[in-house]
Amino acid sequence: MSDLNTAMAERYRNNFLKEVEANVEEGEWVKMCMQCGVCAGSCPLGNAWEHTPQKIFMMIRAGKREAVLSSDSMWMCTSCYNCIARCPRGLPITHIMHGLAHYAKRLGLVPKNQPTQEFSQIFWDNLMKKGRVNELKLGLSLYFKDGFGQGIKNALANKQLGQNMMKAKRMNAMEFFGGHGIKDTSGLQKMIKKAQEIEDAKIQGNS
Ligand code: SF4
Numbered sequence: 001m002s003d004l005n006t007a008m009a010e011r012y013r014n015n016f017l018k019e020v021e022a023n024v025e026e027g028e029w030v031k032m033c034m035q036c037g038v039c040a041g042s043c044p045l046g047n048a049w050e051h052t053p054q055k056i057f058m059m060i061r062a063g064k065r066e067a068v069l070s071s072d073s074m075w076m077c078t079s080c081y082n083c084i085a086r087c088p089r090g091l092p093i094t095h096i097m098h099g100l101a102h103y104a105k106r107l108g109l110v111p112k113n114q115p116t117q118e119f120s121q122i123f124w125d126n127l128m129k130k131g132r133v134n135e136l137k138l139g140l141s142l143y144f145k146d147g148f149g150q151g152i153k154n155a156l157a158n159k160q161l162g163q164n165m166m167k168a169k170r171m172n173a174m175e176f177f178g179g180h181g182i183k184d185t186s187g188l189q190k191m192i193k194k195a196q197e198i199e200d201a202k203i204q205g206n207s
């Protein structure tokens with residue numbers, strides 16, 4: 001268990017709903033859910049998930065902290081907004097799902113090898129290097145994330161896609177040696193670092 005996770009579990013012992021309200025984006029809306037099931041029925045992917053939004057909200061109120069924060073389901077939300085458009089109580093369901101995923105990541109509770117989380121992290125690391133995404137390196141990082149052998153297999157399987165991207169100038173082999181970036185990369189990195197410090201102080205203040 002991470003130190004932050006331990007601290008938060010202690011602080012909100014027996015009141016997971018309060019913890020969500022204080023630390024998860026739009027978490028204060030969860031108590032408004034009346035368990036009608038419209039979101040579960042509207043979600044195009046919900047059937048494939050272990051926990052639909054309706055179930056997640058029910059589990060939050062039932063205090064199932066570990067089960068919610070280690071759930072794979074909120075990572076699978078595609079932000080289609082079907083659920084928000086139909087919820088009779090107007091809950092910002094999409095934002096809560098992403099907020100829960102973000103909170104789980106901060107606490108170190110994301111399931112191992114969760115593909116959306118892995119992609120998000122690789123994308124973020126790539127973006128932060130120069131302030132713009134280097135598509136070639138992004139593709140290579142994804143292909144080779146499970147080792148060299150698997151990387152070669154992935155690259156061969158997607159050879160045509162790579163060639164098409166190069167033809168359409170969406171990817172350039174020279175990007176391997178640097179690639180484009182913004183003018184003030186260190187300014188951007190400082191700004192993000194400061195924002196992270198503010199966020200950390202906020203969450204520590206709640207703990
Ligand atoms: S549609 Fe809204 S009120 Fe109904 S279960 Fe989903 S979140 Fe709750």
Ligand code: SF4
Nearest residue numbers: 043077078080081083
């Ligand atoms: S926004 Fe997410 S949770 Fe809502 S219906 Fe779409 S995929 Fe499902």
